[in-house]
Amino acid sequence: MLFSKSFGYALRGILYVALAQSEGRRVQVDEISEKLGVPRHFLGKILNRMVKEGLLQSVKGPYGGFALAAATLQTPLLKLIELTDGLGTFNNCVLRLHACNAVNPCPLHHQVMDIKNNLQHMMMGTLVSDLMIGDREAFIRSIATEELDGLLQKITNHDEHDA
């Protein structure tokens, strides 16, 4: 597993907020967790962290919820990784022996170096906005939990049948 579940939740949450923003509205954790199939309170804490780090805005009280911050869409995914998983994947030796370095390389260093660098550069170069593609429905489905996704499809088919 390249990234933690928390990273996945953070990214999907932010993308959902961005989608709602594009429709001109704020969203609550309840809606996000329900639509994406992600644990309510756990997601809350993660979004929380994002607010503290300036990647999201939040408003308490009625008509409150989460909204994008100024920098959100231009944020590289590496920043998200840093906030959720830390940078150990990129900075440490894959065998966890020490800080990764070519001077005192582990037996796997030369084999993984390029791959690790590619991953890091990709994550540096990819912005949140780069991931917002496709139409609304397809996009939501692409960030929803599989079972939920299947469920939504079934419901949709059922509705079509009824209609």
Next chain:
Amino acid sequence: MLFSKSFGYALRGILYVALAQSEGRRVQVDEISEKLGVPRHFLGKILNRMVKEGLLQSVKGPYGGFALAAATLQTPLLKLIELTDGLGTFNNCVLRLHACNAVNPCPLHHQVMDIKNNLQHMMMGTLVSDLMIGDREAFIRSIATEELDGLLQKITNHDEHDA
């Protein structure tokens, strides 16, 4: 973290056994764990697993210990990953949404696909024997825990001073 600690222990353990083998001797878990700075019993269980899977041989009793099996040196690292971490890293979506596939891709799929494939192919193509390079001392140091490594250096320097 690309791989688990268990994978690291497995690989380093096997490499140490291979090194001892090249000197014509068997090794006990005690020696391996001590020389590499790895937890004794935890390593034992992992080597155990390797024996069951045919990647190592073991002999109980006096003069016993671990030795290479016929296939050990020709084993691809992917096999080791499979035994320790499983293949989820390669087969599953990085966002853990479902099995990774291009038909129903997550927002990150296109960005990570090549990297995941590169990693998998490298692990398939790299054999245990490919990692056995350099002279004995340097090799041992390259698979030993950092602190232990530093400690050994200090002792060595101290000895030289004494001599």
Next chain:
DNA sequence: GCATTAAAAGACATTGACGTCTTTTTTAAA
């Protein structure tokens, strides 16, 4: 057989990732 050695097995402990529930704080509307 008996003592010794070392792996194998298994019970138990620790830690961090992940998840749930409750209480507190802040905000807006009536």
Next chain:
DNA sequence: TTTAAAAAAGACGTCAATGTCTTTTAATGC
């Protein structure tokens, strides 16, 4: 000012990865 809504905070729970300890099994030499 009261009420309700929603985030924030924090206590608590669960589970898998990691690690320790003890007991059992098997092999060897005498």
